[in-house]
Amino acid sequence: MARIADIEAALSASDGNRPEGERGRGRRGRGSGGAEARRALRSGQAAPKNRFIQRQIPPYEILSEEGLALIEQNAETVLEEIGIEFREDAEALALWKDAGAEVDGERVRFPRGLCRKLCETIPASFTQHARNPERSVEIGGNNTVFAPVYGPPFVRDLEGGRRYATIEDFRNFVKLAYMAPAMHHSGGTVCEPVDVPVNKRHFDMVYAHLRYSDLPFMGSVTAPERAADSVAMAKLVFGDDFVETNTVMINLINANSPMTFDATMLGALKVYARHNQACIVTPFILSGAMAPVTPVGVMTQTLAEALAGLAFTQLVRPGAPAVLGSFASSMSMQSGAPTFGTPEPALVLYGMAALARRLGVPFRSGGSLCGSKLPDAQAAHESSQTLLPTVFGGVNYVLHAAGWLEGGLVSSYAKVVIDADQLGMMQTFAGGYDLSENGQAMDALREVGPGSHFLGCDHTRANFETAFYRSTIADNNSFEQWEAEGAQDAYRRANTLYKKMLADYQVPALDPAIDEALTAFIAERQDSMPDAFS
């Protein structure tokens, strides 16, 4: 321990010697989570926002070429022999018939290669425009975009415990994503505002994304007319023509696995695809229930369902942006509940990422998933066991990247900030290696030599401020100081941090004319129908 004490002394000395003007100047342009961001958070200024990640590292390819080809072949067999049901949608069945598929009732069977051929018009990468052009993201290729959790009916914080979510919670989660430096996207249903009638919520949700954030966002998919409302609201912000020829919303279209698409999802898909808005076609799979129990079986079914859904977007509008989605969990043998952070979903993720690359379409999967009831060690392990495969596997669009708790039943305030810290680390990691002369540090090695230390050398002084990712959550103080500060665990520290962020939040500017148009539209539409709560 004597040695660490020496280091601390030398460290303070070297910090004290540095000219004030040099502090906080990033030298490597890596963006993320550094001293500047922390200072900004503390001072209440808006933190510098990371752009989406442009990965400088290759994807981790685990499944062999032979394995990938086998799964593609099996998926074609599923499409050809078993087929996919398109339910209660005569238009969809007609489109498939015209395209050369065999339609038998609601069951559609596809000649081998048909879906794959149709997918050729899907853009390999596309821009999702934000109302603030600096926040627009690129979805596809080497890019990775982080969005918050989607769908929980409950929220949790340390004091209030677990309770039903409200529109106030919804706005808070939008604000936290807006503020966290490593989050690139505002997401969609960051929680279900159950205090607002179910047939009117989508207005308040889309408005919250547009008003309290300037990040790109997701539209409503719970009914075709709600998708249409989302498009109408986007047009008030971006303009009619812009929306029709660009992409300003990305939308979650889940398959009703196994091998079925229902009318609600097909209806929303058609609205968005027709208006050139992006659809994420996602088989949502609890292995052993909605698909076979084996990873290769899950991948085969996922690929078959996704191929059919993606191809369908191109029947609606060739060239419409679409994303191959995969959501797969394992199952608890005790409770039948979905489980996360286990090896099997990670194997599925890596394999599906490779299959999407072979298909040449953007890929959505992963996030910071967990089954834990609290942001504890279980939550963290399960989240990391999902997030690292997400980034190493090369996922393009990452829903549930922050805030997901208890199998997606709960949006956790503390976990948003814990997860966002991990996202910052991933952003730095994805920057890869600095092989420049400065990165090689040969001058430092020559200057210091054997038996000395690097704390005071020129290279260390010049790079120290930006050399290491600085966590907003981790406590690396001495044991004594940590005890003196209340011996808090990460959950408690995060609970304090999210409140500070909300207290520091400043609403981004929005043209008052646009705001007025939005609120008028919402009022008119909401007044046009009675409240419904189911």
Place this chain on the structure above:
Amino acid sequence: MARIADIEAALSASDGNRPEGERGRGRRGRGSGGAEARRALRSGQAAPKNRFIQRQIPPYEILSEEGLALIEQNAETVLEEIGIEFREDAEALALWKDAGAEVDGERVRFPRGLCRKLCETIPASFTQHARNPERSVEIGGNNTVFAPVYGPPFVRDLEGGRRYATIEDFRNFVKLAYMAPAMHHSGGTVCEPVDVPVNKRHFDMVYAHLRYSDLPFMGSVTAPERAADSVAMAKLVFGDDFVETNTVMINLINANSPMTFDATMLGALKVYARHNQACIVTPFILSGAMAPVTPVGVMTQTLAEALAGLAFTQLVRPGAPAVLGSFASSMSMQSGAPTFGTPEPALVLYGMAALARRLGVPFRSGGSLCGSKLPDAQAAHESSQTLLPTVFGGVNYVLHAAGWLEGGLVSSYAKVVIDADQLGMMQTFAGGYDLSENGQAMDALREVGPGSHFLGCDHTRANFETAFYRSTIADNNSFEQWEAEGAQDAYRRANTLYKKMLADYQVPALDPAIDEALTAFIAERQDSMPDAFS
């Protein structure tokens, strides 16, 4: 939620229908953490022990060929221009002079390629024999071996908090590693038994590994004569000739970075290498203090130091087993403390793993490292952020795989079992994809078809028991049940589990004649010197 309820019902039904004789029979031979292990833990039987991991997945290669070659070239420049100091060891300097190095005082400079050439006699892989032959491990190639934390002076559990470690704690950690299915190795200084005189503790530590476990273990390195004592004790167990021609101990030889080896470490290295025991030559680096702040700089220095140390083992005894070690942490700018689970050490780990593969020698790095004071979300994230790179990068020998807390100052009882659960997941993951007909599950897809579910189908019934890794720590029960059971976090559950394991522990058999010889040897040696406490 209705859907999940259906699944639960169907699940219980399907479980109930299964013939009793079929339960618990592993079908895929993946080993780890499954139902059998859990039942064994509960029933107090010795759990089935996993063998070391034979990875069926490729390593994740992140650094380019160009980058790897550049670092190798720079490391040779360090060896040639700057050199390495071998302190207070005239024999070492003489060996280097004879080998063609330039010796200037204690500084040794190496013609380009000399160290690399000498390393050619290091075995690419070797067997470390355990006293129970079924527990012998293979170190190198595609294999990964997990060993516990090494070195902490403190221990922690939930009730006692943080306190100095004793020999009783030491024995407990040996017992836990012996019992945890996914731990393959007993390690070395699992904690520092500070209640035993410093000059006598190595006897009690080596004895504990030999008596309370039958896993392979590590010898003492704190003085050359203690290394000799370790070899003498190993000979009482394995026999003289066997030890001289096989490897039964692996030993941690740290460089005194930057670019220095001290007399203690060189002395221990020489003892072990002469007796054909394995040395892990590890530059121990806090970036910015013992090496430059940049990952590429850290790798350059690590490779140079390791090359010199590894080559030296071959001067002592050509063909002696040796392992390239890398331990690199980032640094807290607030406290100067080492930090873990950050992106920079992960980049170093992946790069060093690739450099070791190019050199053709086994590699040690990683583990479940963290800076947190508690087994909380910080500890878990940091541990996963180290462990996943460890496995994906292809580390062969993993020290600190379980129990490491607070920057290595603390051995944590609860964290041993939390980490061991993660190690089990890694073992399953490393098994890769099952591409067999059963893995492909085409029969299941054909049987079930669109809109139904897979719970009752033949394929699910036949595979369900072994399909998913079953965590010993995660709680996946309903929220209501979790609340009724005390709303415990993972730390609390783990604290209960480790006590149950210790209560269930059964000592492995040891030939009484050997035991007697060991205790007699220890008594004689311990009585031959006065106690020393520093």
